[in-house]
Amino acid sequence: MRRAPSLAAIVVVLIGASLLVLIAISSRGHHAPPPPAPAVAENAGISAGGVTLTSTSVELPDDAATFPAGPNVDLVNQRCLSCHSASMVLTQPRLKPEQWTAIIEKMRDAYRAPIGDGEIPAITDYLVARQQTPPAATAR
Numbered sequence: 001m002r003r004a005p006s007l008a009a010i011v012v013v014l015i016g017a018s019l020l021v022l023i024a025i026s027s028r029g030h031h032a033p034p035p036p037a038p039a040v041a042e043n044a045g046i047s048a049g050g051v052t053l054t055s056t057s058v059e060l061p062d063d064a065a066t067f068p069a070g071p072n073v074d075l076v077n078q079r080c081l082s083c084h085s086a087s088m089v090l091t092q093p094r095l096k097p098e099q100w101t102a103i104i105e106k107m108r109d110a111y112r113a114p115i116g117d118g119e120i121p122a123i124t125d126y127l128v129a130r131q132q133t134p135p136a137a138t139a140r
């Protein structure tokens, strides 16, 4: 499970390479600019062989993890969250009940979402009641 050389190994290699370059420069009496110092500083990352490894913190967008409360919400959470987020579903352009039903059937038929026939009306009712896009809005 070795994914990258250890920090100590990289530092040793960088110091060794720097010494070799310095020796080569001084023995020629030539004034070349010194090689850039190895970038081993906190949060600055590690550079070696033209590759820089940095650690980054990522701010994820504020995204609803589950569907907001309402009738049948447990069913919708169980059937609709394994592939995408609740907000992705609820911020679609506003849909009529039969359009929601068609989407749910598409999720089942095209993407193999595990949805029983008897569950489709309850999921449709929930989505019609909870969709968040105002009637006139053009989404996206």
Ligand code: HEC
Pocket (backbone or CB within 6 Å): 076, 079, 080, 081, 082, 083, 084, 088, 089, 092, 103, 104, 106, 107, 111, 112, 113, 114, 115, 123, 127
């Ligand atoms: C098995 C995975 C899976 C499940 C479970 C699932 N979906 Fe999807 N859904 C997808 C995929 C794949 C897309 C297409 C995404 C894209 O086109 O970028 C999608 C897209 C959508 C869209 C966007 C409109 C469209 O037609 O592409 C809506 C709305 C949606 N799903 C609603 C639901 C609802 C409601 C449920 C629960 C009943 C559900 N999904 C469950 C996989 C799933």
